[in-house]
Amino acid sequence: MNLAWAFLETPIGLLRVEASAAGLTRVHLAGAPQNEAEGPGWAHVTRFLDFAERYFAGEPVGYAGALDLSGATPQQAALWRYVQSIPYGRTQSYAQVGRALGLHPRAVGAGMRAVPWLLAVPAHRVIHADGRVGGFAGMEGVKAWLLAFEGVNPA
Template identity: 40%
Template sequence: MRQGGCSFGLWKVAVDYDGQAVHRVRFVRTAPEGQVPVQFTMFLAGKGTGFSPLISSAVSGDSVYAKIYRAVSEIPYGETRSYGEIAKAVGTHPRVVGNAMARNPTPLIVPCHRVIAADGSPGGFSPDPEIKISLLQLEKNMLKRGFS
């Protein structure tokens, strides 16, 4: 397993990965030394829109959470879905989706920042909801510049 970190504003993004499988992504104040896959630095710098061929280890299996993570992974760049929409797509309750998002081991790869409340408010994001707002703004700005 390899570890590394890169910057996103005042935060660091710590990534644990093995080849193309990403096992953990965290927003922290201090990240481990080491490189991260280039897709992370490109995305966080507003120069990339995806993480292919990287995959989240959390999308494997038939658990409800794995189904939720796969559904969230299908939300297009620059778009959002509500907790209720994801719940309906996988046959569960919006609170279960919220719990899955709170426990998402690989944010960015499974773009939980794209899941918002039904009223359009951003909802939560650990460790700081401002990160979610910044990520959504980053994607909005990229689309305005003609990237997709």
């Protein structure tokens, strides 16, 4: 697959944004920057960069561009699409998401773990039913930072 990518310095670290012609394929924290690569998905990359810059500037925006779901299972696709609809500054528990989609709470956690896109799919807005932040692929600090940044009560 011919991919395009770019890097963006943000308050939570260096972000690497990657996309195919179908949409974003990955958004994650990278150690060191590499050369950018334009390709079929470049438009998706720039669209995300625009969103990210506004997000970190404090605007209550959400990424509404395309995501490349070619590698996702049906459950993941449904779950991620649902999570993408959770509005800025709001949170929902794993159980709530599970009830909305007919999935076991634990299955929701499993699905969230596999989210390939930081920010594009606001996985950080899904927390424990009792208010605890929960895990975040080994980066709980990032999750807590994002929630605080959006003005969510620390709990």
